[in-house]
Amino acid sequence: xxxxxxPAAPIQPRIRPASxxxxxxAWLGSGIATGRGTLRAMSDASVLDLxxxxxxxxxxxxxQLCLPGGIGAEELQRLDKIVQRRRPVARGxxxxxxxxxLSAVYVARDGAFKSVSISEDGEEQVLGxxxxxxxxxxxxxxxxxxRCEGVALTAANVCEIPYDQLTAIAxxxxxxxxxxxxxxxxxxxxxxxxxxxxLHRQASGRIALFLHSxxxxxxxxxxxxxxxxxxxxxxxxxxxxxxxxxxxSRGFTRLQDDGVIAVTGRRVEIVNPTELxxxxxGGESAGDGKQRRA
Numbered sequence: 001x002x003x004x005x006x007p008a009a010p011i012q013p014r015i016r017p018a019s020x021x022x023x024x025x026a027w028l029g030s031g032i033a034t035g036r037g038t039l040r041a042m043s044d045a046s047v048l049d050l051x052x053x054x055x056x057x058x059x060x061x062x063x064q065l066c067l068p069g070g071i072g073a074e075e076l077q078r079l080d081k082i083v084q085r086r087r088p089v090a091r092g093x094x095x096x097x098x099x100x101x102l103s104a105v106y107v108a109r110d111g112a113f114k115s116v117s118i119s120e121d122g123e124e125q126v127l128g129x130x131x132x133x134x135x136x137x138x139x140x141x142x143x144x145x146x147r148c149e150g151v152a153l154t155a156a157n158v159c160e161i162p163y164d165q166l167t168a169i170a171x172x173x174x175x176x177x178x179x180x181x182x183x184x185x186x187x188x189x190x191x192x193x194x195x196x197x198x199l200h201r202q203a204s205g206r207i208a209l210f211l212h213s214x215x216x217x218x219x220x221x222x223x224x225x226x227x228x229x230x231x232x233x234x235x236x237x238x239x240x241x242x243x244x245x246x247x248x249s250r251g252f253t254r255l256q257d258d259g260v261i262a263v264t265g266r267r268v269e270i271v272n273p274t275e276l277x278x279x280x281x282g283g284e285s286a287g288d289g290k291q292r293r294a
Contacts, residue, residue, distance in 0.1 A: 075173050082165040087158050095136060095150035095158065102140035104160045108132045111156020112231035115139065115148045116239075126240040128190060129153070129214075129232060133221050135183050153231045198242050206241045207251040209280035211261065215270060226273065230266040255279075 089095065095106055098118065113130040127148055130136045136158075140146045170177040190213075197209050215225035230237075238248045255261045260276050262269040270276055 075176070078169055078173075079166075079176070082169065083159050083161050087160050089152045089156045089158055091152055091155050093152050095152070096140075096146045097149050098146060100140075100146045102137070102144050102146065102163055104162050105138065105166065106136040106150070107159045107161070108134065108136065109157045109159060111158075112153045113156065114151050114153055114232060114236060114240075116151055117148045124239060126232075126236050128194060129236075129240070131217055131221055131231075134186075134217075138184060141184070153236070194240070197240075203241075203243055203247045203251045204254060205279055205282070206243065207237075207248065207255065208260070208276050210237065210241060211255075211268065211270065212273075212276055212280040215273075226270045228268060230268060 089111065095113070108130060110132055112132075113136055115127040115130070115136075117125045117127055119125065130150075136150050137146070139148050166180075170180050193209075193213050197206050197213075214230075215228065218228045219225035232240075234248050234252075235245055238245045241248065243251075252261070252263055255276075256263050258275075260270075260272045260279070262271050
């Protein structure tokens, strides 16, 4: 861990803003327990940059999503040394482009991304979405070259991890290697979920399965699976689901009219999760039934 503070135990001090401190800084009171003992009393003018404190994997907010729970402090330090952190990414910026060699994988610490392919006539097809803590760039594992492009849906911060160094360390740390296999497996599962969505004949079923799956992913990253913000636009959703934009808009409206969801802008609340799950897994919505009977 950089900054002279050992990684053995997370710091949990009482923090209050310091007068005149810069953004990202805070005053820490005296007697803070750390892995190397206790920091001596600090005066009110003493300031510790929390951005520096949290720079390593030890204090990363998505550490539990990326790393196996049993990884030791020494092993964590080795991984920490290869991570090129705090790369800010602007909305619309690309992490990699089609045909780029696999040089690194990425983890979004915050923000969201989409994977897209571009047709010969320039039309964009959305292949997937990535939330905080999910690895981005695994599409290049087979050929060594990216088969799609990674685009930021929002302003974000990512950890950039050189792939060769990551695999070398993972080969020496069994728990990390197992975690990588698990993450790759989850990526395959999401691809299968996408295929399942595209196999739905009814648009409402595709939309319901999309929202149900997205809620489950938000739950995994420690957020609510009943209320969440959609980082992607309706147009992105339409391209992901293989539907027209107007069809997606009507589908959201129908689910809302049926009391399944409530939508305010990009904010979605799952009002009736049982009904959403039923529609997602093959049942027709009430609106579909009424339309058929008409």
